[in-house]
């Protein structure tokens with residue numbers, strides 16, 4: 446398997462090269478040359494494996510330059526009960542008839558980002574060895590809250606790497622901020638940006654592709670890589686849990702092999718739902734992929750009209766990990782849907798950069814509406830859904846997952862479709878305790894963050910994850926706040942260049 450760049454189809458690299466580079470030199474994203482196919486029997490067999498072997502099986506189709514031993518080294522280290530609270534790694538909760546919550550947040554930072562970021566450091570260091578790269582790898586991360594912490598945990602004290610995370614100063618939850626500011630490890634850095642997630646992400650992308658910065662790093666024996674979902678090594682682990690969940694439902698007799706399911710994903714950067722798209726095209730029988738957004742509904746409009754327009758008000762919501770107006774992974778989807786038309790991709794994404802807007806062709810519009818259904822909801826609706834689900838099923842979900850549930854309810858009402866459905870549950874409710882508690886009890890509470898957490902625990906009857914409880918006593922190590930124009934200088938300063 447080789448990987449092309451979305452902005453130059455002639456680029457052809459191995460997975461080890463794609464993972465170490467993160468992003469292609471001309472700014473494109475790496476995409477596998479073709480989507481490997483699984484037979485129904487292979488999918489069924491996945492159900493009999495433990496999670497780390499499920500992952501190894503899927504990776505063997507994509508990381509063909511890795512030996513079996515290398516793949517298992519990565520999967521065995523990442524997906525064990527050392528790092529995850531549940532044996533199954535990706536737990537399925539049966540919510541109501543035919544609706545399943547795929548709980549992806551039992552890892553060390555309580556968000557689904559752990560599913561990929563627990564393994565990415567192993568992928569990256571193994572890849573670097575394979576291609577005889579003897580440079581120190583510098584991970585730059587832009588985060589809307591969850592990626593930053595998950596990447597910091599994944600990379601802390603990993604030899605041969607260092608990591609620097611940028612987050613929007615006022616764009617993350619108090620718990621997310623505390624998680625990052627108290628991060629331990631000798632190779633980590635954290636800095637707030639006066640701006641939103643898109644500012645952080647644009648800054649990081651610009652630094653990655655800045656040739657002057659690159660050669661400065663080169664002279665010092667360093668190179669950049671990315672832990673954002675622009676890195677293929679972030680995306681491929683996310684394909685696993687959709688295949689795994691389908692196989693598990695077959696094994697449990699909830700569905701029969703071959704039955705179609707819907708998959709609902711609360712979406713920001715379009716990474717998680719793109720992984721579901723890959724799972725579908727590998728052979729998981731999917732009826733609709735349902736893209737759920739908060740009030741930053743640029744993707745809802747795009748899927749419904751074919752016009753991507755980021756020229757709109759940006760809102761800070763109670764689901765901050767989805768407060769994004771530039772969804773990077775859409776570039777991969779459109780590259781696939783245009784049959785690798787790098788010229789048109791360059792045109793569209795050039796327009797996105799210069800005018801903030803592009804419109805896809807009619808052919809792509811119809812492909813989008815065949816595969817996807819899109820909707821959004823606001824903060825009031827998000828909280829109302831948390832309240833409703835708790836009342837009906839004694840189940841406490843976080844704000845992002847609630848957006849998915851609300852959009853799924855809307856989909857069902859409009860379509861009348863009663864296909865069994867997997868909802869990606871992307872974070873622990875404890876990470877967004879203010880909004881969750883307000884939703885559960887009605888009315889704002891002015892107690893401190895940890896009292897809110899304790900109260901949610903009483904109501905939900907779920908123990909507080911130790912990783913969050915422990916934060917209370919940890920000292921804050923990082924307090925820098927900078928202007929977005931200072932990002933590049935800051936990176937050079939931290940790296941001692």
Ligand SMILES: *Cc1c(COP(=O)(O)O)cnc(C)c1O
Pocket residue numbers: 556557558591592674711712713714715716717718766767845846871872
């Ligand atoms: C990152 C994140 C999302 C959005 O996922 P994308 O892959 O960026 O679309 C949704 N929910 C939570 C809790 C997240 O951390």
